[in-house]
Amino acid sequence: MQSSALLLQEHRIRPSAQRLVVFDYLRSVKTHPSVDTIYQALQATNPNLSRTTVYNTLELLTKKGLILTLDFGEGFLRYDGNVEPHSHFQCEKCGAVIDIMETAEGCEKMLPKGCTLSSASLYLYGKCMNCK
Template sequence: MQDTASILKDHGIRPSLQRVCVYHYLRGVKTHPTVDEIYMALLPKYPSLSRTTVYNTLELLLENNLAISLDFGDGFLRYDADCSPHSHFKCKKCGKVYDIFVAPPDCTQMIPAGFTLQGSSLYMFGLCDKCAVGEGGIN
């Protein structure tokens, strides 16, 4: 796996300590964290880190296609360093978000003539396997 600082440099981003630690953390987790979750996870090791720095770093990662943001309509964004085509499933009970490695549907034939599709997302909702037990789901 390529070094985090090298990836930032390759995308024209100056690899400051804060940027490297935020991107390294995001690359290493599969929980689709929020700004606050990233901030709280990194704060013990980097006490000078601010929420604003985390937010600004995530915006920079988004602008340079090194991360994607997920909006499940619950008032805050979640972030994912995996930019490959895939979908997401959010459990309505525990709130966890899971990667579903099925590409979103090809929507190119559904958009009006003259429009240019630049991306699509598929968000799924329901109960994860753990929460479905006892809810009439998996037994």
């Protein structure tokens, strides 16, 4: 896996300590956290990190295509450090979000002949194995 600092530099983002800690955290978790979850997880080891800095960093990383912003209609956004094409499943009971690794090529096969795919976003809902 390429270093976070190098990825930020390649996307013309100054790799500050705060940006690196937020980016590293998102790249290491599979839970699709909210701003508040990220802030709370990092606050203990980074007491100078503000909620505003976390929010602004997430906005910048999203704008530069380094993370995904997910909206499940919960009244807050979730963030995903995995920018590879994939879908998401959300448990209707516990709220867990799970990656489903559907490729863009798989989605393109569903398109009418002659159409091209530039991006895909699919949210699936149901109950996870722990809640069913």
